[in-house]
Amino acid sequence: MIENRPALTVLSHAVLILGVLAVAFPLYVTFVASTLRLEEIMSVPMPLIPGDQFLANYSQVLAAGGTTGSKAPVSTMLFNSTVMALAIAIGKITISIIASFAIVYFRFPFRNFFFWMIFVTLMLPVEVRIIPTFKVVSDLGMLNTYAGLTVPLIASATATFLFRQFFMTVPDELAEAARVDGAGPMRFFWDVLLPLSKTSIAALFVIQFIYGWNQYLWPLLITSEESMYTAVIGISRMLVGGDAANEWNLIMATAILAMLPPALVVILMQRWFVKGLVETEK
Amino acid sequence: MAGVSLRDVRKSYTPELQVIHGVSMEIADGEFVVILGPSGCGKSTLLRMVAGLETITAGEISIGGRVVNNLEPKDRDIAMVFQNYALYPHMSVYDNMSYGLRIRGLSKDEISVRVRKAADILELSKFLDRKPRALSGGQRQRVAMGRAIVREPQVFLFDEPLSNLDAKLRVQMRAELQALHRRLGTTSLFVTHDQIEAMTLAQRMIVMNAGRAEQIGAPLEVYARPASTFVAGFIGSPPMNLIPQERQGRKVLFGIRPEHLEPCGEAEAMLVAEVDLIEPLGADTLIYGHVGNEGARIAARMHSSIAARPGRLPLRYLPEHVHYFDPASGKRIDS
Numbered sequence: 001m002i003e004n005r006p007a008l009t010v011l012s013h014a015v016l017i018l019g020v021l022a023v024a025f026p027l028y029v030t031f032v033a034s035t036l037r038l039e040e041i042m043s044v045p046m047p048l049i050p051g052d053q054f055l056a057n058y059s060q061v062l063a064a065g066g067t068t069g070s071k072a073p074v075s076t077m078l079f080n081s082t083v084m085a086l087a088i089a090i091g092k093i094t095i096s097i098i099a100s101f102a103i104v105y106f107r108f109p110f111r112n113f114f115f116w117m118i119f120v121t122l123m124l125p126v127e128v129r130i131i132p133t134f135k136v137v138s139d140l141g142m143l144n145t146y147a148g149l150t151v152p153l154i155a156s157a158t159a160t161f162l163f164r165q166f167f168m169t170v171p172d173e174l175a176e177a178a179r180v181d182g183a184g185p186m187r188f189f190w191d192v193l194l195p196l197s198k199t200s201i202a203a204l205f206v207i208q209f210i211y212g213w214n215q216y217l218w219p220l221l222i223t224s225e226e227s228m229y230t231a232v233i234g235i236s237r238m239l240v241g242g243d244a245a246n247e248w249n250l251i252m253a254t255a256i257l258a259m260l261p262p263a264l265v266v267i268l269m270q271r272w273f274v275k276g277l278v279e280t281e282k
Numbered sequence: 283m284a285g286v287s288l289r290d291v292r293k294s295y296t297p298e299l300q301v302i303h304g305v306s307m308e309i310a311d312g313e314f315v316v317i318l319g320p321s322g323c324g325k326s327t328l329l330r331m332v333a334g335l336e337t338i339t340a341g342e343i344s345i346g347g348r349v350v351n352n353l354e355p356k357d358r359d360i361a362m363v364f365q366n367y368a369l370y371p372h373m374s375v376y377d378n379m380s381y382g383l384r385i386r387g388l389s390k391d392e393i394s395v396r397v398r399k400a401a402d403i404l405e406l407s408k409f410l411d412r413k414p415r416a417l418s419g420g421q422r423q424r425v426a427m428g429r430a431i432v433r434e435p436q437v438f439l440f441d442e443p444l445s446n447l448d449a450k451l452r453v454q455m456r457a458e459l460q461a462l463h464r465r466l467g468t469t470s471l472f473v474t475h476d477q478i479e480a481m482t483l484a485q486r487m488i489v490m491n492a493g494r495a496e497q498i499g500a501p502l503e504v505y506a507r508p509a510s511t512f513v514a515g516f517i518g519s520p521p522m523n524l525i526p527q528e529r530q531g532r533k534v535l536f537g538i539r540p541e542h543l544e545p546c547g548e549a550e551a552m553l554v555a556e557v558d559l560i561e562p563l564g565a566d567t568l569i570y571g572h573v574g575n576e577g578a579r580i581a582a583r584m585h586s587s588i589a590a591r592p593g594r595l596p597l598r599y600l601p602e603h604v605h606y607f608d609p610a611s612g613k614r615i616d617s
Binding site: 173176177183196 | 333334335354355356360361362364365366368369370371372381382385386429
């Protein structure tokens with residue numbers, strides 16, 4: 001709908017600007033706080049112009065971490081988060097694309113039953129099965145390990161479902177043409193299906209990377225050593241008590257650092273991401 | 283090169299649901315055979331059974347004297363052109379055409395020679411680097427044929443390859459297919475529901491109805507001596523007139539093609555039509571009406587110079603153009 005009514009334009013822009021401010025202002029305050037001394041933050045009102053402690057705060061958190069609460073350096077946390085997010089994203093995509101390939105292209109007994117079994121796990125998010133999962137992981141001795149952080153989160157009904165829907169839109173003739181050409185099932189998967197799915201894979205990668213990065217409850221439970229903290233957990237561990245006891249400048253710097261990687265992934269993969277959600281190359 | 287032979291080939295999905303009821307045919311080496319029939323008659327299924335994409339429930343298919351019932355498509359030495367072309371969308375034309383050869387492990391040079399030769403025949407040389415989506419329908423069709431040609435198979439299988447093209451392109455591709463077959467001389471099986479494609483392309487055709495081969499023969503022979511009312515009604519446009527009659531004390535269907543009827547004076551009239559619809563087509567004029575007490579519909583094709591009016595129209599025909607069919611079985615009665 002194209003309308004040319006100045007009042008409406010002004011109103012809609014006002015709403016949009018308000019919305020942007022509501023989202024952007026806290027981010028800006030976070031950034032400003034991360035460049036100030038602790039005393040400056042505690043003063044009322046807090047200054048809204050970036051201070052001169054940018055380098056000092058960031059180099060301290062990256063190299064050494066906070067002095068109260070958790071003392072793990074943020075660089076370690078970022079590394080842990082990256083490993084976790086990548087392992088979850090890549091693991092989810094790998095397993096679910098192979099699972100959907102089996103479900104769509106092979107006829108085996110109880111095929112639909114297995115699909116629905118996978119689908120039903122959608123109803124069981126991590127939080128619901130967290131106690132038994134914790135028990136299993138701890139009995140397997142995987143507390144405070146990368147495997148413990150990632151493996152229980154890798155199975156994904158959402159991704160399996162998405163790939164299944166995509167594979168079902170690929171014309172059957174393509175599989176038949178490959179068969180006539182002499183390609184076996186795995187060859188067809190590598191040469192035809194995988195290249196066709198690359199935009200879906202990219203979109204899923206972005207979603208799952210952020211999902212993995214933002215995990216809170218699970219890493220909170222199974223990491224007790226500072227060397228295994230992820231960035232999200234690190235922030236919460238830095239909050240030790242009352243308002244005055246926290247090093248807000250360092251916490252804010254950590255928060256900014258923790259926000260950067262997912263933002264970068266989104267920005268860098270935006271084109272692919274949108275393509276994967278809206279179009280399928282067939 | 284090789285011939286194909288079908289021996290009482292049957293297909294059923296469940297014991298109750300049989301879709302091919304025993305088709306037998308010998309296709310000679312280098313022959314161009316068209317499988318013609320309405321949709322749902324099993325013609326594509328039959329072709330896919332030859333290709334190896336559908337299992338054979340009973341009977342035997344052999345290619346070049348070798349029974350292929352249990353062979354994978356790739357081991358049957360066939361190439362197939364699909365109705366929607368089934369080109370790999372992410373591969374260039376060159377890669378599409380060479381994919382099968384790469385899988386078979388041919389050398390790069392050999393692949394390049396074969397692809398370029400095929401591209402030359404099909405006038406695709408300029409497009410080898412393009413992706414299928416950057417091609418027109420006709421060009422995609424040619425790539426699909428190129429993919430079949432480069433494999434130098436014993437048999438080409440075509441599954442309604444022209445049905446996605448517009449009318450003009452279809453005529454052009456039909457001519458190209460004919461030229462291609464003359465040039466390569468490869469045994470070809472071509473499935474279509476279009477009788478004009480069948481009449482123009484086929485050396486022999488097999489007319490299918492509900493999973494059975496109604497008639498197998500050269501196109502003009504099938505046209506001139508349809509084996510059943512189904513064939514008579516399916517081939518020819520408008521189809522053959524079928525009028526119930528009494529002949530030598532038994533009920534028959536009297537068949538005459540519209541173009542074999544001509545107007546005449548009342549005295550010579552062999553049939554009298556009550557005309558109710560006239561369609562002038564330019565070169566000729568189609569006249570529709572009904573005859574007799576039972577009001578059987580009749581169509582006649584007249585030269586356009588004959589002025590036709592609705593109402594009574596006496597018609598005559600030559601006795602050699604008359605066909606008789608059994609009304610119960612629909613089979614031809616040869617007298």
